[in-house]
Amino acid sequence: MATVLFYILSAIALTATLLCVTRRNPVHAIIYLVHAFFALALLFYVLGAPLVAAWEVIIYAGAIMVLFMFIIMMLELAPSQELQGLVWSRLLPVVLLSLTVLGATFAIIAFDPGGVDGIPVYFATPRDFGYTLFKEYALAVEVVSFQLLFAAVGGYYVGRTDKKKGGRK
Amino acid sequence: MVTLTIDNQSITVPKGTTVLDAAEKLGIVVPHFCYHEALGAVGACRLCAVYIETEQSKGVQMSCLVEAAEGMVVNTLEPTAVELRQHVIEWLMTNHPHDCPVCDEGGECQLQDMTIAGGQSIRRYRGKKRTYSNQELGPFIEQEMNRCIQCYRCVRTYRDYFGGTDFGVMGSRNRVFFGRFEPGRLESPFSGNLADVCPTGVFTDKTYRFKSRYWDLQEAESICPHCSLGCATIPGGRYRELQRVRSGTSKEVNGHFICDRGRFGYGYVNHPDRLRVPRINGEECDRHEALAAINDKIEKLGGEAVGFLGSSRTALETNAMIKSWAEQSGSKSVCFECHPQRDNAARSWVALRGDRGRSLADIRRSDFILLLGSDPLNEAPMLAAAIRQAESSGSQVAVIDARPVKLPFKAAHLVVRPEKLSTIIRALKSGAFDNFERHEQLFFEGVLKSIKKAERPILVGGGDLLQAEGVAALCELMAQLPEAGGDFVHLSGPNSYGAAMLSGAAPDFETILDDIITGKIRALVCVESDPFADYPDRKRLQEALSKLEFLVVADYINGPAAAKADIFLPTAAPAESAGTYINCEGRMQRFKPVLKPGEPLRITGDGGHPPRRFSHETPGDQPRSAAEFIANLVGQPVTINDLRQQIAADDDRFSGLDQPEQGMLCRANGELPTTVNREDVPGKGDDLLHLLPVADLFGSGPLLSYCSALDAVRSAPCVVLSESDAASIGVANGENVSLQTAEGKLAVEVRIDAKALPGLVLIPQTGADAFLPGGVMIPCSIRKNGARDE
Amino acid sequence: MNDILITLLIIIIKLGLIFAVVLTMAAYLVLAERKILARMQLRYGPNRVGPFGMFQPVADLIKMLTKEDVCPAGADKYLFLFAPGLAAVTALMSLAVVPFGPTIEIFGQQVPQVVCDLNIGVLYFLGLSSLAVYGIALGGWASNSKYALLASIRGLAQLISYELSMGLAVVPIIMAARSFSLTDIVMAQESLPFVLIYPETFLIFFVSVAAESKRIPFDLPEAENELVAGFHTEYSGMRFGLFFVGEYINMIILGSMTTIFFLGGWHGPLLPPIFWFLFKVLGVAFVFIWMRGTMPRFRYDQLMHFGWKVLMPIALLDVVVRGGFMVWSLGG
Amino acid sequence: MRDLWRDIKGTLEPFWVTLSYIFKKPVTIQYPEQKRTPYSRYRARIVLTRDPDGGERCVACYLCSAACPVDCISMQAAEDENGRRYAAWFRINFSRCIFCGLCAEACPTMAIQMTPDYEICNRDLLNLVHEKEDLLIDDGGKDNEYNFYRHAGIGVVNPRGGNEDETEPEDVKSLLP
Numbered sequence A: 001m002a003t004v005l006f007y008i009l010s011a012i013a014l015t016a017t018l019l020c021v022t023r024r025n026p027v028h029a030i031i032y033l034v035h036a037f038f039a040l041a042l043l044f045y046v047l048g049a050p051l052v053a054a055w056e057v058i059i060y061a062g063a064i065m066v067l068f069m070f071i072i073m074m075l076e077l078a079p080s081q082e083l084q085g086l087v088w089s090r091l092l093p094v095v096l097l098s099l100t101v102l103g104a105t106f107a108i109i110a111f112d113p114g115g116v117d118g119i120p121v122y123f124a125t126p127r128d129f130g131y132t133l134f135k136e137y138a139l140a141v142e143v144v145s146f147q148l149l150f151a152a153v154g155g156y157y158v159g160r161t162d163k164k165k166g167g168r169k
Numbered sequence B: 001m002v003t004l005t006i007d008n009q010s011i012t013v014p015k016g017t018t019v020l021d022a023a024e025k026l027g028i029v030v031p032h033f034c035y036h037e038a039l040g041a042v043g044a045c046r047l048c049a050v051y052i053e054t055e056q057s058k059g060v061q062m063s064c065l066v067e068a069a070e071g072m073v074v075n076t077l078e079p080t081a082v083e084l085r086q087h088v089i090e091w092l093m094t095n096h097p098h099d100c101p102v103c104d105e106g107g108e109c110q111l112q113d114m115t116i117a118g119g120q121s122i123r124r125y126r127g128k129k130r131t132y133s134n135q136e137l138g139p140f141i142e143q144e145m146n147r148c149i150q151c152y153r154c155v156r157t158y159r160d161y162f163g164g165t166d167f168g169v170m171g172s173r174n175r176v177f178f179g180r181f182e183p184g185r186l187e188s189p190f191s192g193n194l195a196d197v198c199p200t201g202v203f204t205d206k207t208y209r210f211k212s213r214y215w216d217l218q219e220a221e222s223i224c225p226h227c228s229l230g231c232a233t234i235p236g237g238r239y240r241e242l243q244r245v246r247s248g249t250s251k252e253v254n255g256h257f258i259c260d261r262g263r264f265g266y267g268y269v270n271h272p273d274r275l276r277v278p279r280i281n282g283e284e285c286d287r288h289e290a291l292a293a294i295n296d297k298i299e300k301l302g303g304e305a306v307g308f309l310g311s312s313r314t315a316l317e318t319n320a321m322i323k324s325w326a327e328q329s330g331s332k333s334v335c336f337e338c339h340p341q342r343d344n345a346a347r348s349w350v351a352l353r354g355d356r357g358r359s360l361a362d363i364r365r366s367d368f369i370l371l372l373g374s375d376p377l378n379e380a381p382m383l384a385a386a387i388r389q390a391e392s393s394g395s396q397v398a399v400i401d402a403r404p405v406k407l408p409f410k411a412a413h414l415v416v417r418p419e420k421l422s423t424i425i426r427a428l429k430s431g432a433f434d435n436f437e438r439h440e441q442l443f444f445e446g447v448l449k450s451i452k453k454a455e456r457p458i459l460v461g462g463g464d465l466l467q468a469e470g471v472a473a474l475c476e477l478m479a480q481l482p483e484a485g486g487d488f489v490h491l492s493g494p495n496s497y498g499a500a501m502l503s504g505a506a507p508d509f510e511t512i513l514d515d516i517i518t519g520k521i522r523a524l525v526c527v528e529s530d531p532f533a534d535y536p537d538r539k540r541l542q543e544a545l546s547k548l549e550f551l552v553v554a555d556y557i558n559g560p561a562a563a564k565a566d567i568f569l570p571t572a573a574p575a576e577s578a579g580t581y582i583n584c585e586g587r588m589q590r591f592k593p594v595l596k597p598g599e600p601l602r603i604t605g606d607g608g609h610p611p612r613r614f615s616h617e618t619p620g621d622q623p624r625s626a627a628e629f630i631a632n633l634v635g636q637p638v639t640i641n642d643l644r645q646q647i648a649a650d651d652d653r654f655s656g657l658d659q660p661e662q663g664m665l666c667r668a669n670g671e672l673p674t675t676v677n678r679e680d681v682p683g684k685g686d687d688l689l690h691l692l693p694v695a696d697l698f699g700s701g702p703l704l705s706y707c708s709a710l711d712a713v714r715s716a717p718c719v720v721l722s723e724s725d726a727a728s729i730g731v732a733n734g735e736n737v738s739l740q741t742a743e744g745k746l747a748v749e750v751r752i753d754a755k756a757l758p759g760l761v762l763i764p765q766t767g768a769d770a771f772l773p774g775g776v777m778i779p780c781s782i783r784k785n786g787a788r789d790e
Numbered sequence C: 001m002n003d004i005l006i007t008l009l010i011i012i013i014k015l016g017l018i019f020a021v022v023l024t025m026a027a028y029l030v031l032a033e034r035k036i037l038a039r040m041q042l043r044y045g046p047n048r049v050g051p052f053g054m055f056q057p058v059a060d061l062i063k064m065l066t067k068e069d070v071c072p073a074g075a076d077k078y079l080f081l082f083a084p085g086l087a088a089v090t091a092l093m094s095l096a097v098v099p100f101g102p103t104i105e106i107f108g109q110q111v112p113q114v115v116c117d118l119n120i121g122v123l124y125f126l127g128l129s130s131l132a133v134y135g136i137a138l139g140g141w142a143s144n145s146k147y148a149l150l151a152s153i154r155g156l157a158q159l160i161s162y163e164l165s166m167g168l169a170v171v172p173i174i175m176a177a178r179s180f181s182l183t184d185i186v187m188a189q190e191s192l193p194f195v196l197i198y199p200e201t202f203l204i205f206f207v208s209v210a211a212e213s214k215r216i217p218f219d220l221p222e223a224e225n226e227l228v229a230g231f232h233t234e235y236s237g238m239r240f241g242l243f244f245v246g247e248y249i250n251m252i253i254l255g256s257m258t259t260i261f262f263l264g265g266w267h268g269p270l271l272p273p274i275f276w277f278l279f280k281v282l283g284v285a286f287v288f289i290w291m292r293g294t295m296p297r298f299r300y301d302q303l304m305h306f307g308w309k310v311l312m313p314i315a316l317l318d319v320v321v322r323g324g325f326m327v328w329s330l331g332g
Numbered sequence D: 001m002r003d004l005w006r007d008i009k010g011t012l013e014p015f016w017v018t019l020s021y022i023f024k025k026p027v028t029i030q031y032p033e034q035k036r037t038p039y040s041r042y043r044a045r046i047v048l049t050r051d052p053d054g055g056e057r058c059v060a061c062y063l064c065s066a067a068c069p070v071d072c073i074s075m076q077a078a079e080d081e082n083g084r085r086y087a088a089w090f091r092i093n094f095s096r097c098i099f100c101g102l103c104a105e106a107c108p109t110m111a112i113q114m115t116p117d118y119e120i121c122n123r124d125l126l127n128l129v130h131e132k133e134d135l136l137i138d139d140g141g142k143d144n145e146y147n148f149y150r151h152a153g154i155g156v157v158n159p160r161g162g163n164e165d166e167t168e169p170e171d172v173k174s175l176l177p
Helices: A003-022 A026-045 A050-075 A088-110 A126-136 A139-157 B019-025 B079-092 B110-118 B153-161 B193-197 B258-265 B287-301 B314-327 B339-351 B360-365 B380-393 B420-432 B438-455 B461-479 B494-504 B509-518 B538-546 B560-564 B626-633 B641-651 B707-713 B724-731 C003-039 C056-066 C077-097 C123-140 C147-176 C180-189 C199-212 C237-261 C273-294 C299-328 D002-020 D064-067 D102-106
Strands: B004-007 B009-015 B049-052 B057-061 B071-076 B129-131 B142-143 B168-170 B175-179 B202-207 B230-236 B241-249 B306-309 B368-373 B398-400 B412-415 B457-462 B484-490 B523-527 B550-553 B567-570 B580-581 B587-591 B689-694 B718-721 B736-740 B745-752 B758-762 B776-786 C101-106 C110-112 D046-047 D073-079 D085-093 D112-113 D168-169
Touching: A003 A026, A003 B484, A026 A050, A026 C077, A026 C123, A050 C123, A050 C147, A050 D064, A088 B550, A126 A139, B004 B019, B009 B019, B019 B049, B019 B193, B049 B079, B049 B689, B057 B587, B079 B110, B110 C199, B153 B168, B153 B193, B153 B380, B193 B241, B193 B587, B241 B258, B258 B707, B287 B523, B287 B550, B287 B567, B306 B314, B306 B360, B306 B509, B314 B494, B314 B523, B314 B626, B314 B641, B339 B461, B339 B494, B339 B509, B339 C237, B360 B457, B360 B484, B368 B380, B368 B461, B380 B398, B398 B438, B412 B438, B420 B438, B420 B461, B457 B461, B461 B484, B484 C110, B494 B580, B509 B538, B538 D002, B538 D102, B550 B560, B587 C180, B689 D168, B707 C299, B724 B776, B758 C299, C003 C056, C003 C077, C003 C110, C003 C273, C003 D002, C056 C237, C077 C123, C077 C237, C101 C273, C123 C147, C123 C180, C123 C237, C147 C180, C147 C199, C147 C237, C147 C299, C199 D002, C237 C273, D064 D102, D102 D112
Parallel strands: B004 B071, B129 D168, B306 B523, B368 B398, B368 B457, B398 B412, B457 B484, B523 B550, B550 B567, B689 B758, B718 B745
Antiparallel strands: B004 B009, B049 B057, B049 B071, B142 B202, B168 B175, B230 B241, B580 B587, B689 B776, B718 B758, B736 B745, B736 B776, C101 C110, D046 D112, D073 D085
């Protein structure tokens, strides 16, 4: 059951990502990316990490992509008209990436020709997750959170209104 | 140039400008009634008071009478001046009937504006109002004397400007009255201008009576289509009906006024018989069907077998489209005028005019005018008005013509036979008058002397009577004039000049007729032109056109050709479309659409209230401009602006056509017609009378017979005979005779004119009944009514 | 096999019941709002359809279903048709984790009064409420109308901003209940509702929830007098209806969440638990309506200022202080 | 600090006001059952009145149609055999009319007047397009005594110069000083 779901979800995620890359309309691209994230979140859930699944949706789909969309709407980006003729310099990253992916796939198949029987499922409760995060990696979490705090303070400083110049109270 | 200050703004104006004009240039409106740019200042209404603060003329002064001086300081808002203006308005209003709701001037009334602007909105005077009885002034002008404020503009226009004699000022003190001495029709052909100049509603346009208010009218700048002068007009329409025409302002052409023909001859647009639906063999159909049928047929016959006929009354753009249509379908038979003599005269004028063609404004300033074969009052009335301006400022006028030309001023007049005109002009050039009679010789010598004496002499010719030969001769004679002199030839249609420019050396209509008779041309396309009405030799035309397989007519009037057409396309009238006319001095003037095509509500509503149903379609909205039809036919949808650009690009003579500036002169340059004059002059015999159809003010021109407003002033069919001819036939003035020509018989009235030539019978084109194209003499005989035919 | 079938059957029955109850509640909430607002303004409100206007929601439904479905020219057709569905579905999906009462026993079956007692229920709710933004954003953008686009941008900014303080306000509750499961949170309030222990957290949460509901005084995305009707300007018929119904379901969800987090869920004396739950949810909904009848709309810059510079720092501070206090009281 | 207290009070007090209003009696008039009598100068259905002599007051001067901000009035002027100007047809489209009263204000002959009859709803738009027959009433309306033609001196009701504030027509050919 879980294996079937896994393949369906990964197919959805892959297709959505592919469509996201090929869309001319930025808003459509974002929608496909959100789809991909959603499928990814469900994958996490299926693989026994509900907390990661929830964070995936809340942070990536719910916050970051919304910000992207916000910016696209503000800038009113028209579908790009530039991509008329295919130039080699433009095709190069595509070719490189395709080669890498193909190579990786080939390597996986080569090293593990039989494949594993199903996918092992480890269920991680939020409690386990929290203990791991705040016990083993407490320092890293604190460093990152301080960075975020600095960023917040810095943002506030940059965005302050100059009272002398008669900004709003 | 002097510089003065008005209301704290300084402006530099030429010396001699009045303070009023200077203020107007600054955009400051000084109220005024009696002052009019064309009529000048008289200082009668006392309304244009301003305060002048500098020494030369300190105090409250009439701004229309004070010339601007260097360093003058003017205050238009000074309290004493404002108070004076306020009191003047209050006095003027003491006797006013206060009937604005039922007055046609309401909304465009200067008195209303000035009363409101003056700030005196209550009538304090409690005495009784003076009243008058009105006069019946004919079909054009309505009088309501109670509204008069005695500004004298009407008399100054009618008598002083246009030289009318049957209208004036009567009475004394508080009973000054403006009108005719006896009730009756105003005789001057410029009477309509009274409605324009009257600042209140004393004189209003009777044909427009109670139809609309000014603010409801759709108006657009336009050009008069009735003669070749190209006067600026402003037609106004409402409820899909063209309701009136008022004069536009064009400094170089008509100035501020237009003639009655242009003003009241607008009925053809609303004519109840006008066809507004395309027809195939008389059956109404959709316009796309009709267009497809035309294309099919032309394709089947092949381009060479099709003749294309434009006209001198259709827009330049349409004619250009016809030309490119013909080129595209491979036809060489294109012609833009179905009256060959007129066509050739126009082409000669275009080819030979050179760069000394003069405008009406030049004529108003000239000091000697020689009219050759031109009857301005009947052919191009505003020309007569222009000559009248020159005459009243001291110019002399001489007329050499076949007709007893009547003019609203004094002029030396010589009557000669029309075919002799070109000989005379050549003789004037060479100075050898041996072949002429004594009194003619004396006249010519006097003319030559005056020309020599004059600084700015102008030769004015009429294309109809002079024809190609005479026009050529006139252009030769012009070379002998002093540098400031020039020539001016008026043609037949509003766009004759443009049509002639487009024709170049192409074959004229005679050649096309020849080809039809020999069977080379089997189809004819007539766009806003009607050979049945305009071609002089009806017999020949009948013979030719009976051989046609296919006749397409596109027109906005229901002329004789429309009934005979295999396919009829209703086109938009000039008031319903945009286009360009080139007037007889080569001036490209644009007209804009006033209305969209559609059957007037007055007709569809049948006088009652308009229909109570919803519909997406407007009744009678099928007509399109001829240019648009042809664009559809040749498959290139073009807007009028694209079309103008294309024409200007194709032919550098028309450069400037696409530019926003109005009234640019096009480059005079054309080709002489290849065929001139067939057997024109009919065989001479002593006993033979020659009938010459001549223009009539309200009768000639293809559009005028469709204007019902003119019915009342069109005279009954008549012939003008010399005294000796009348004596030999034995008729008296006013008697009925029967006129017999090869065309048929007509019962007409006789008018005997002392100045008419023996042997020449003139028949004025007085409307549909006597609709003879003119320009060609026809042998005829006249019998006293009752006398038996053999 | 039988067990699975029975479980499935129970889930389906529960789903059906919840849908029926919640949709009817949403419809009558519209009527209640109109009536209450009318009375606050000395009017009667809808009173023509049925006794006291009781059938007004039915009439509204018929009207919306029979109206023409307009898709504006130049709109992004598929997204335009998709957005209202998204708005309604994300609202409905949140219901899956709402516990309406304690587990009861029917025919020997232990039936929890919740569709799915997810162990990360709180996060599920937060995730779905963050997805709800897409309904507005896409609806406004796809309409190809300037008003709708402006409303979308406003809506996006507002929802992201207040989601933050809403999420932060839940943190002390989670800390106190030591669980992400909504049922556990309710169970933790058996003796005392959290609102009495965490009144300031409740205020922060309530204000954020009001902002999330896009209702007055936070109705900037559909400000009638500035943006015509905001993101649903171009919608008509039942598509507008979906947006509309989504808003009221959202109100019920947010009311439920307030009840669960702070008001003690289904706990209450005498009456059966489900009544207490409904009673509390309706109470919160009444307060929402009351607010609409009383307060004026925020200006956009005031809204942003309040969200980021007042509410968010206070919520952060609250988390730190309450967390510190908890650690101290535990003696850790 | 006092500001904060003021703000809190200012925020909470209105809640009490709105809550207390719920229990007051609504002021709404339940229209089809209860009807209010409008004041006599209420601006509703437009009529065309007649002068005291029974003639149509409207002279089709187009001022009302010019004043109308929604262009719901149209007409065509015509002249009868007495020289009297009247409306050949006159139409008010009440489905467009906003009852602003500018037409009645603009009317120089007091022909167009507004009445308090406000119940003119109709299911068919065309029934709201009123023609002259529908608009004309047999009364002078609010200013019963006024007759425009008795004051405007163009000789329609009375012979020329026959109105009370006019002298006899001048004899312009008279030679008397």
